[in-house]
Amino acid sequence: MARNKIGEALGEMFRTALETPVTEEYPFGKKVVTERFRGKLDIDPLKCTGCSICEIVCPAEVITMVTVGKKTVGTRTLDVKRPKFELYSCISCGQCVDDCRFGALTLTHEFELAVFRKESLRMDKALEGV
Amino acid sequence: MSSGKPSEEKSEAGAGLMQYSPESMMPFGPVHPSLKEPEYFRLVLEGEKIKEVIPRIGYVHRGIERAAQERTWVKDIYLFERICGICSFAHSICFTQGVEALSKFEVPRRAKYIRLVVAELERIHSHLLWLGLVGHWAGFDTLFMWVWKDREHVLDLSEAITGNRIHKSYATFGGVRKDLPDDIKDKLLAEMSFIEKRVKYYDELVSSERTLSVRTKGVGTITQDAARRLCPVGPLLRSTGIARDVRAEDPYAAYDEVPPEVQFRTDGDIASLLSLRMGEVLDSCRMIRVAMEKLPSGPFRTPVPRSVPAGDSAFHVEAPRGELFYYSKSEGLSSPARVKIRTPTMANLLTATEMLKGRPLADVPIVLTGMDPCFGCMDRVSVIDLDKSKQWAFTGEQLREYGIEYYRRLL
Amino acid sequence: MNALEVFELLVFPGLTFFVWLAFVFEWLERKTAARMQGRLGPVVTGPFGLLQPVADFFKLASKEEIIPEYADTFVLRWGPALYFAAPAVGVAFIPVLGFQSILYQPLDLLVMFFLLSFSTLMAAMLGYASAGRYSTIAVGRLVVQYSSYEVPLLLSMITPAVLAGDISIQGVVAAQGSLWYIFLAPAAFAVFIVSALAELEKPPFDIPSAKTEIVGGWMTEFSGNTLAYVKLTKNLSYVFLSALAVSLFLGGPSGPVIFGNSSAQAAIYGVYFLVKLFAVGFLIFAIRTALARVRIDQAAKLFWTVITPISLAQLAVAIVIR
Numbered sequence: 001m002a003r004n005k006i007g008e009a010l011g012e013m014f015r016t017a018l019e020t021p022v023t024e025e026y027p028f029g030k031k032v033v034t035e036r037f038r039g040k041l042d043i044d045p046l047k048c049t050g051c052s053i054c055e056i057v058c059p060a061e062v063i064t065m066v067t068v069g070k071k072t073v074g075t076r077t078l079d080v081k082r083p084k085f086e087l088y089s090c091i092s093c094g095q096c097v098d099d100c101r102f103g104a105l106t107l108t109h110e111f112e113l114a115v116f117r118k119e120s121l122r123m124d125k126a127l128e129g130v
Numbered sequence: 131m132s133s134g135k136p137s138e139e140k141s142e143a144g145a146g147l148m149q150y151s152p153e154s155m156m157p158f159g160p161v162h163p164s165l166k167e168p169e170y171f172r173l174v175l176e177g178e179k180i181k182e183v184i185p186r187i188g189y190v191h192r193g194i195e196r197a198a199q200e201r202t203w204v205k206d207i208y209l210f211e212r213i214c215g216i217c218s219f220a221h222s223i224c225f226t227q228g229v230e231a232l233s234k235f236e237v238p239r240r241a242k243y244i245r246l247v248v249a250e251l252e253r254i255h256s257h258l259l260w261l262g263l264v265g266h267w268a269g270f271d272t273l274f275m276w277v278w279k280d281r282e283h284v285l286d287l288s289e290a291i292t293g294n295r296i297h298k299s300y301a302t303f304g305g306v307r308k309d310l311p312d313d314i315k316d317k318l319l320a321e322m323s324f325i326e327k328r329v330k331y332y333d334e335l336v337s338s339e340r341t342l343s344v345r346t347k348g349v350g351t352i353t354q355d356a357a358r359r360l361c362p363v364g365p366l367l368r369s370t371g372i373a374r375d376v377r378a379e380d381p382y383a384a385y386d387e388v389p390p391e392v393q394f395r396t397d398g399d400i401a402s403l404l405s406l407r408m409g410e411v412l413d414s415c416r417m418i419r420v421a422m423e424k425l426p427s428g429p430f431r432t433p434v435p436r437s438v439p440a441g442d443s444a445f446h447v448e449a450p451r452g453e454l455f456y457y458s459k460s461e462g463l464s465s466p467a468r469v470k471i472r473t474p475t476m477a478n479l480l481t482a483t484e485m486l487k488g489r490p491l492a493d494v495p496i497v498l499t500g501m502d503p504c505f506g507c508m509d510r511v512s513v514i515d516l517d518k519s520k521q522w523a524f525t526g527e528q529l530r531e532y533g534i535e536y537y538r539r540l541l
Numbered sequence: 542m543n544a545l546e547v548f549e550l551l552v553f554p555g556l557t558f559f560v561w562l563a564f565v566f567e568w569l570e571r572k573t574a575a576r577m578q579g580r581l582g583p584v585v586t587g588p589f590g591l592l593q594p595v596a597d598f599f600k601l602a603s604k605e606e607i608i609p610e611y612a613d614t615f616v617l618r619w620g621p622a623l624y625f626a627a628p629a630v631g632v633a634f635i636p637v638l639g640f641q642s643i644l645y646q647p648l649d650l651l652v653m654f655f656l657l658s659f660s661t662l663m664a665a666m667l668g669y670a671s672a673g674r675y676s677t678i679a680v681g682r683l684v685v686q687y688s689s690y691e692v693p694l695l696l697s698m699i700t701p702a703v704l705a706g707d708i709s710i711q712g713v714v715a716a717q718g719s720l721w722y723i724f725l726a727p728a729a730f731a732v733f734i735v736s737a738l739a740e741l742e743k744p745p746f747d748i749p750s751a752k753t754e755i756v757g758g759w760m761t762e763f764s765g766n767t768l769a770y771v772k773l774t775k776n777l778s779y780v781f782l783s784a785l786a787v788s789l790f791l792g793g794p795s796g797p798v799i800f801g802n803s804s805a806q807a808a809i810y811g812v813y814f815l816v817k818l819f820a821v822g823f824l825i826f827a828i829r830t831a832l833a834r835v836r837i838d839q840a841a842k843l844f845w846t847v848i849t850p851i852s853l854a855q856l857a858v859a860i861v862i863r
Contacts (some may be wrong), residue, residue: 095205345834
């Protein structure tokens with residue numbers, strides 16, 4: 001394979017010039033992601049029971065359980081907890097999604113997460129209405 | 131390690147540098163357009179010729195091994211895969227397999243095959259990335275753009291299987307986290323044909339295009355003797371004719387059932403590295419096809435308990451850059467007691483500096499790229515020994531001996 | 542000089558026209574290089590990204606200028622103006638709208654030689670005055686490269702003059718008539734193009750400003766206004782050398798006469814000139830996109846052992862033909 005020419009690439013160059021460029025015109029065009037793409041985390045508050053497993057397994061320490069009330073079980077009084085998410089630290093690994101036995105957590109396809117204020121990436125919707 | 135007090139060793143290092151006047155030393159890095167990551171190479175120049183290269187590393191040192199001791203075993207998988215973006219899955223499977231060996235978990239066959247497929251996919255993506263970079267640093271931006279255009283296909287496959295292009299977060303203790311998607315087989319085989327066609331074209335292009343071949347033939351040559359002395363790993367070693375590959379010699383995952391055809395070349399220069407890595411890509415395509423044909427059915431994951439029994443294990447895999455080595459030690463707690471990582475770039479670094487001596491300055495980017503450096507992987511060399519309350523940095527000589535020692539322990 | 546001549550000199554087809562052409566050439570280069578690589582090129586600024594080079598120029602001009610501590614401030618302030626002046630004056634000698642150029646001297650091809658070497662001298666001085674490690678190495682490479690391509694470039698420029706029997710650009714253009722010198726002296730054209738690639742520091746000869754090796758080459762320490770003008774001058778040199786190639790080898794603005802001897806015909810001549818100019822420009826950047834960068838010693842070897850003998854042989858053939 002030692003043809004040792006100059007301008008070996010010319011043919012391919014002209015061929016490529018006539019094809020459509022592969023650049024996706026994001027953000028002027030929409031970006032389509034695959035089915036399994038791991039984007040922003042979301043919780044279904046109705047399914048969450050406050051078991052705290054997500055808090056334990058999160059590698060990025062995104063989840064903090066907050067006591068939102070008390071309940072009586074038999075003769076004991078227990079705390080009712082719900083998770084609070086600081087999604088600016090989330091690495092979208094999906095460990096919490098895998099470990100949640102109740103299927104409350106999902107990773108959506110949303111990836112445009114640049115914000116001006118970090119606090120707007122907090123997710124407290126599991127805390128409400130309990 | 132070596133005898134002698136730290137202050138003596140430090141002044142020796144200083145004395146080594148002082149003989150060169152500041153004007154004749156050209157800094158290459160820490161920040162330089164041709165380096166992906168910051169490393170500091172002091173080049174002692176005579177006009178355009180390099181007399182000596184004095185590397186200094188540690189700019190990307192993040193304290194990962196220490197951080198690993200504070201996190202649970204599962205959290206550590208995510209930590210280690212972020213050591214490097216390009217060989218992230220290699221780190222991931224090396225660590226998980228090390229712990230599985232320690233705990234004596236048995237991984238289902240299907241999971242082994244899936245790990246092989248994703249690991250080879252990562253090898254393809256890494257080599258294509260490298261090829262593009264060689265083009266870019268040789269001033270051939272057209273090659274760079276074309277190769278990275280084709281690499282997008284591989285990354286899209288990775289996203290379809292694992293959910294992300296780079297940090298795959300796919301391996302876990304006992305197998306992989308999700309099964310392969312149902313429609314992936316046809317897509318994989320089609321893309322493999324595409325990649326094979328393109329890689330054959332690139333192989334032809336880089337070997338016959340004159341302006342590239344004058345920059346790569348006979349440049350940065352390592353002889354077999356130099357290789358035995360300096361102990362590089364991976365493609366750098368195989369380009370000198372020593373055909374060693376962890377996948378063939380110590381098979382892990384499904385490599386015992388789908389063995390690689392170990393590629394090697396004999397010239398030891400950058401042109402042979404180009405040809406070698408292209409050969410490895412073609413071989414990876416072949417292995418993915420074979421693996422997809424032979425893919426067994428069954429579970430893709432065994433449930434495992436969350437704590438790891440006491441003991442220690444060492445495990446190595448063939449990352450795209452060479453042999454990656456993990457040592458894990460457990461004391462039965464939820465966090466590892468110690469994890470020690472030796473990445474391939476650390477073994478290759480001194481070989482690369484040796485390759486540079488006597489070459490003109492214009493060869494520096496090409497030669498440094500030739501060894502496919504991943505300094506992010508590499509920076510675990512500054513040693514702080516809390517027990518003995520001593521802190522020192524290795525000099526070049528000690529670094530070299532350290533690397534050789536480590537490598538010898540594996541043989 | 543009356544008002545019309547001043548207008549011609551400064552605006553059309555003089556300085557402003559050629560500066561506009563410099564911007565267009567940069568756009569064309571980026572766009573075709575991008576398309577050949579499968580990318581889009583500039584798209585956002587202006588229709589098809591046409592205003593991108595203009596936007597870049599104004600952006601650079603609006604930035605702060607940082608001058609290194611040990612640099613020679615005097616040279617860095619006035620050097621770019623002189624560097625810009627070299628091709629800016631040179632384009633006035635190129636006939637565009639017909640067989641008369643705006644400025645004319647009987648020996649103006651020699652003026653072209655001087656301007657080309659002057660511009661390289663200014664580049665070397667600017668690089669040296671920057672007093673940085675990368676700039677110094679780059680100046681070394683620049684001087685080596687210059688000494689390699691200078692002889693073939695001059696020889697290939699003399700060949701059409703020998704064939705025409707006239708050392709003025711106007712004369713060479715007029716003497717070509719309908720038999721362009723590219724057909725009589727193709728090797729000289731090829732040598733000219735290769736040497737032009739070296740003069741413009743385009744791949745495969747972009748060693749003095751090799752981005753991935755010595756950061757920015759001799760332009761490393763420039764910023765703000767200086768960099769804006771230096772980049773503009775490089776584009777202007779690109780146009781200038783293409784225009785020289787068109788005048789010396791492709792018959793300048795000559796072509797089929799349609800409107801007789803009138804100003805409409807002058808416009809047609811301008812169109813012919815532009816078409817040929819873009820053809821040569823396109824040739825140069827097709828070559829540039831297709832090749833990698835060679836090392837400085839390999840470039841020098843190439844020029845001295847291959848290109849110079851070819852140009853000498855071609856000159857001998859030209860003398861014989863005439």
